[in-house]
Amino acid sequence: MSTARSLLPDWVRKPVSGLTQFVKQLPYAGEGRYCPICNKTSRKFRAYGINRREGAQCVFCGSLERHRFLWHFLTKKTDLFSDTPKRMLHVAPESCFEPAFREKLGDQYLTADLYNSRAMVKMDITNIEYPDESFDVIYCSHVLEHVLDDRLAMSEFLRVLKKDGWAILLVPIDKRPTYEDPSIVDPLERLKHFGKEDHVRIYGADYADRLREVGFHVEATTIADLIDESERTRLGLVTAGGVIHYCTRT
Numbered sequence: 001m002s003t004a005r006s007l008l009p010d011w012v013r014k015p016v017s018g019l020t021q022f023v024k025q026l027p028y029a030g031e032g033r034y035c036p037i038c039n040k041t042s043r044k045f046r047a048y049g050i051n052r053r054e055g056a057q058c059v060f061c062g063s064l065e066r067h068r069f070l071w072h073f074l075t076k077k078t079d080l081f082s083d084t085p086k087r088m089l090h091v092a093p094e095s096c097f098e099p100a101f102r103e104k105l106g107d108q109y110l111t112a113d114l115y116n117s118r119a120m121v122k123m124d125i126t127n128i129e130y131p132d133e134s135f136d137v138i139y140c141s142h143v144l145e146h147v148l149d150d151r152l153a154m155s156e157f158l159r160v161l162k163k164d165g166w167a168i169l170l171v172p173i174d175k176r177p178t179y180e181d182p183s184i185v186d187p188l189e190r191l192k193h194f195g196k197e198d199h200v201r202i203y204g205a206d207y208a209d210r211l212r213e214v215g216f217h218v219e220a221t222t223i224a225d226l227i228d229e230s231e232r233t234r235l236g237l238v239t240a241g242g243v244i245h246y247c248t249r250t
Contacts (some may be wrong), residue, residue: 036071037063045236063096065240091140125153134160138167154214167247177204216247
């Protein structure tokens with residue numbers, strides 16, 4: 001169906017796509033849930049994930065729990081959207097964030113990815129081809145668990161971060177200590193050991209210690225630290241976990 005639609009001329013395809021999206025969103029129309037990223041309300045968030053999580057995804061912008069938590073953190077606990085211009089590096093850009101960041105940051109906003117052609121620059125985060133202290137803000141989410149030499153990538157982030165800048169470097173966190181085995185290279189074995197075919201480790205609560213080892217000062221914030229229960233319900237974060245690691249230069 002999507003292939004056939006792509007063959008249509010723009011003047012036909014765009015209205016058809018818009019109508020299809022409207023029909024998909026219609027069952028969610030109403031109040032009760034709010035996405036701070038796209039600033040829209042819905043009756044509920046839709047289920048998402050391999051192990052389906054009820055009430056996880058915004059039907060309008062596609063944001064998940066971690067995205068809405070982060071946006072709340074950015075607006076309440078950082079100066080990202082203040083009047084002072086900031087050059088921001090966004091690694092592996094999420095589609096729910098890109099329009100909002102572009103609107104608020106303008107030409108100071110840079111997206112980067114090693115494989116995604118949609119990103120503005122191709123970047124290997126273990127060898128960032130930018131001078132020292134190039135960025136005021138760095139945001140990288142759910143990438144380091146794919147990188148063999150994650151400490152080198154962390155060091156590169158530290159190098160290109162300005163002295164008064166800050167970085168948010170997010171990864172999935174497990175209750176167990178970090179588990180990794182570089183000898184495991186087969187995708188099926190990685191799936192068995194790390195949960196996904198392209199993951200090379202499972203991070204634990206000691207993740208922040210790795211960041212500190214390369215020179216970051218790290219402050220950890222959970223949902224419960226920042227958002228009260230009624231607001232967690234409204235943002236679809238009641239059953240969500242996760243930690244935001246806010247990193248500055250020591």
